[in-house]
Amino acid sequence: MGDIWEILPGLxxxxxxxxxxxxxxxGLAMLIALPMAVWAGRSRLVSRLALSLASLVQTIPALAxxxxxxxxxxxxxxxxxxxxxxxxxxxxxxxxxxxxxxxILRNAVTAQANLDPEILEAADGVGMTKWxxxxxxxxxxxxxxIMAGIRTAAVWTIGAATLATTIGQPSLGDPIFAGLQxxxxxxxxxxxxxxxxxxxxxxxxxxxxxxxxxKRSRWMTFGGMAVVVTGILAALWAQSSGSDERRIVIxxxxxxxxxxxxxxxGARLEAAGYAVEYRDGLGSAVVHSAVASSSxxxxxxxxxxxxTNYLKRTDNPGRExxxxxxLEWEARExxxxxxxxxxxxxxxxxxxxxxxxxxxxxxxxxDLVGQAPQLTVGGDPEFxxxxxxxxxxxxxxxxxxxxxxxxPTFMYNALQSGEADVISAYTSDGRIAADKLVVLADxxxxxxxxxxMLMLSPRIADDAGVAKALEPLIGAISVEAxxxxxxxxxREDEKKVSPKAAAAGLxxxxxxxxxxxxxxxxxx
Amino acid sequence: MTLAPPxxxxxxxxxxxxxxxxxxxxxxxxxxxxxxxxxxxxxxxxGSGKSTLLKTVNTLVEPTTGRVLFAGxxxxxxxxARLRRRVGYVFQGVGLFPHFPxxxxxxxxxxxxxxxxxxxxxxxxxxxxxxxxxxATRMPDELSGGQRxxxxxxxxxxxxxxxxxxxxPFGALDPVTRAALGNKVRELHERLGLTTVMxxxxxxxxxxxxxxxxxxxxxxxxxxxxxxxxxxxxxxAEAQALVAVPREQAVRLAAMEGPMGRPSEREI
Numbered sequence: 001m002g003d004i005w006e007i008l009p010g011l012x013x014x015x016x017x018x019x020x021x022x023x024x025x026x027g028l029a030m031l032i033a034l035p036m037a038v039w040a041g042r043s044r045l046v047s048r049l050a051l052s053l054a055s056l057v058q059t060i061p062a063l064a065x066x067x068x069x070x071x072x073x074x075x076x077x078x079x080x081x082x083x084x085x086x087x088x089x090x091x092x093x094x095x096x097x098x099x100x101x102x103x104i105l106r107n108a109v110t111a112q113a114n115l116d117p118e119i120l121e122a123a124d125g126v127g128m129t130k131w132x133x134x135x136x137x138x139x140x141x142x143x144x145x146i147m148a149g150i151r152t153a154a155v156w157t158i159g160a161a162t163l164a165t166t167i168g169q170p171s172l173g174d175p176i177f178a179g180l181q182x183x184x185x186x187x188x189x190x191x192x193x194x195x196x197x198x199x200x201x202x203x204x205x206x207x208x209x210x211x212x213x214x215k216r217s218r219w220m221t222f223g224g225m226a227v228v229v230t231g232i233l234a235a236l237w238a239q240s241s242g243s244d245e246r247r248i249v250i251x252x253x254x255x256x257x258x259x260x261x262x263x264x265x266g267a268r269l270e271a272a273g274y275a276v277e278y279r280d281g282l283g284s285a286v287v288h289s290a291v292a293s294s295s296x297x298x299x300x301x302x303x304x305x306x307x308t309n310y311l312k313r314t315d316n317p318g319r320e321x322x323x324x325x326x327l328e329w330e331a332r333e334x335x336x337x338x339x340x341x342x343x344x345x346x347x348x349x350x351x352x353x354x355x356x357x358x359x360x361x362x363x364x365x366x367d368l369v370g371q372a373p374q375l376t377v378g379g380d381p382e383f384x385x386x387x388x389x390x391x392x393x394x395x396x397x398x399x400x401x402x403x404x405x406x407x408p409t410f411m412y413n414a415l416q417s418g419e420a421d422v423i424s425a426y427t428s429d430g431r432i433a434a435d436k437l438v439v440l441a442d443x444x445x446x447x448x449x450x451x452x453m454l455m456l457s458p459r460i461a462d463d464a465g466v467a468k469a470l471e472p473l474i475g476a477i478s479v480e481a482x483x484x485x486x487x488x489x490x491r492e493d494e495k496k497v498s499p500k501a502a503a504a505g506l507x508x509x510x511x512x513x514x515x516x517x518x519x520x521x522x523x524x
Numbered sequence: 525m526t527l528a529p530p531x532x533x534x535x536x537x538x539x540x541x542x543x544x545x546x547x548x549x550x551x552x553x554x555x556x557x558x559x560x561x562x563x564x565x566x567x568x569x570x571g572s573g574k575s576t577l578l579k580t581v582n583t584l585v586e587p588t589t590g591r592v593l594f595a596g597x598x599x600x601x602x603x604x605a606r607l608r609r610r611v612g613y614v615f616q617g618v619g620l621f622p623h624f625p626x627x628x629x630x631x632x633x634x635x636x637x638x639x640x641x642x643x644x645x646x647x648x649x650x651x652x653x654x655x656x657x658x659x660a661t662r663m664p665d666e667l668s669g670g671q672r673x674x675x676x677x678x679x680x681x682x683x684x685x686x687x688x689x690x691x692x693p694f695g696a697l698d699p700v701t702r703a704a705l706g707n708k709v710r711e712l713h714e715r716l717g718l719t720t721v722m723x724x725x726x727x728x729x730x731x732x733x734x735x736x737x738x739x740x741x742x743x744x745x746x747x748x749x750x751x752x753x754x755x756x757x758x759x760x761a762e763a764q765a766l767v768a769v770p771r772e773q774a775v776r777l778a779a780m781e782g783p784m785g786r787p788s789e790r791e792i
Contacts, residue, residue: 116619118617118619122615124604124608125584125613125615125619126632127606127607127637137621140623216623
């Protein structure tokens with residue numbers, strides 16, 4: 001697909017968002033760390049405590065730190081009211097600020113501790129007040145070292161800010177995550193080049209200021225600061241010059257199907273005259289709460305996911321009953337409107353190579369029971385911990401010879417190479433058709449259904465225009481059409497297309513386009 | 525002892541220091557008054573408490589008990605910043621601010637008081653310590669050790685202090701610079717009508733510069749006499765032990781200048 005030099009110019013708004021987020025986080029970290037460093041310089045206890053806490057924060061992976069702010073802010077709504085944003089800029093800012101604290105704090109504390117005691121005695125001796133001593137002596141003499149800490153913080157923060165994508169804050173991580181999921185390496189590379197370039201530029205500019213401070217060159221210090229301020233102002237201006245009407249925000253989780261459906265939904269809304277915005281690559285765990293809080297407006301979620309993760313149910317009342325229960329629960333508990341089902345399922349299912357299944361005479365999970373002790377089953381990293389696996393295992397009494405974990409992409413390769421005999425596939429995955437796999441029937445109904453549903457946030461739940469634009473999608477996407485679209489994005493050869501192109505292809509193959517949805521036909 | 529009213533008075537000053545590892549007494553009860561206009565040397569071995577006692581004057585050290593009166597006022601009741609502008613302070617480390625040029629270093633005291641020293645006054649202060657007024661724009665790291673200490677003295681004098689306190693002011697200088705600067709300070713003391721207290725471990729320097737010598741030993745004031753009295757044998761055993769060193773050196777030097785010529789010349 002496209003060359004990265006063609007993608008880069010289109011990343012302007014992501015770059016602006018990235019700059020504003022990083023600069024805000026570093027600025028806020030300075031506001032916290034510098035006074036704290038002054039305090040730490042006067043109390044050993046504070047110094048130890050502050051540095052330990054800041055170091056502790058560093059041990060938390062940035063991705064986890066970002067994700068942790070979502071539940072935290074959600075619980076803080078009890079204090080600050082429902083208007084408190086739980087996704088996007090605020091949690092990203094808070095997490096990155098925490099992350100930027102350590103280098104600034106550590107350098108500032110070290111710089112203060114290493115000041116020449118004779119100069120400090122002279123400052124007292126000439127009659128400086130504590131404040132004068134701080135601003136006339138300690139501050140200026142520590143400044144180059146503090147600046148070095150700010151440089152480190154800037155590079156870390158600009159790098160970590162790419163992860164803000166996962167909590168719904170636009171950044172240069174958007175192309176990286178979108179590219180990773182759809183294996184569009186040019187897009188990944190473009191995002192990486194842009195964020196690395198930004199980090200390098202910031203590092204060099206701050207270096208100029210640092211040297212200016214150390215050599216007491218006003219020209220370098222103020223010149224560097226002027227360029228930094230200009231860059232931040234330009235980013236702010238670029239951000240604010242976008243239209244400020246509220247757009248409809250469409251979320252996608254981190255897999256191809258979600259990117260395609262987001263584009264399909266977005267295209268229909270744009271055709272109906274709505275301004276839309278995509279929040280791609282959100283962490284799966286935050287999407288549901290984000291819709292419920294209207295941080296985003298539209299998502300595609302799956303009945304089985306909601307059933308087990310949010311209703312905390314482990315029983316399986318059957319496909320229709322499950323859907324009806326969720327429909328009613330979402331409206332009652334969250335104000336989320338389930339507009340309808342798209343018509344296909346993305347369920348867990350057990351799949352085997354066609355030739356192997358025929359050789360063993362296996363067509364259903366029941367057939368598998370006798371063969372299982374001689375077979376190896378492969379699953380994605382979480383599968384063997386999930387209630388679906390436990391349900392199937394116990395319902396059929398399956399005892400496999402071995403279990404192995406694979407990343408989803410490699411699971412299919414493992415099946416081809418014989419490292420796994422059976423895998424936990426996803427029913428809408430394009431590779432089922434491409435690899436000519438057999439999906440084993442589940443006669444006992446142990447696996448819950450995973451109907452794809454269109455979810456609307458409380459903010460647009462009653463928007464007739466949105467409902468009208470999206471109703472043609474209800475019941476209109478067959479599992480075969482979805483598999484085909486997924487395969488078009490996932491494949492590695494020259495027929496690979498972007499999620500947007502796949503969405504256009506999917507739009508052309510909708511069942512009964514423009515007509516009212518008929519009753520759903522169960523997929524096998 | 526003198527008729528002039530005391531400018532400085534130590535009143536039962538005790539300074540204890542305590543930390544987790546050690547507890548001790550640096551100054552163990554000092555009573556003493558210093559008249560305006562006098563040049564007092566405070567002499568003692570390392571650890572005798574002389575620097576600690578000096579620092580109680582500008583409250584860099586606070587006495588555990590006792591009071592220090594400056595012009596009749598308890599220094600602990602004065603605002604430290606204001607007190608220190610009235611007391612010029614020179615110490616061995618000099619402590620010039622490395623990020624200020626010489627002129628700004630000299631002008632710092634008045635600047636803190638909200639007063640801006642004109643360039644002529646800076647030049648005058650530099651001339652006072654025998655430095656080229658063109659040095660005003662230099663940075664401290666461009667100066668020699670002796671030049672730096674001269675700037676340190678100029679800085680201490682810039683605020684027209686009533687009292688000049690000096691803590692081993694020439695300790696880090698070579699002997700030639702040391703002697704020259706000592707004489708200069710004594711001359712300025714006369715010319716500006718200062719009251720000066722100088723801490724030193726060098727009895728020769730004290731005898732030559734001061735008009736009153738206080739000897740400290742293990743936190744106690746053990747002698748209080750004029751140089752002439754000390755040379756005449758007064759002041760007690762500790763003081764005489766300190767006086768004996770330069771006296772013996774002087775005798776040996778005088779002997780070398782006798783008719784036999786210098787021993788070193790014969791040995792070479």
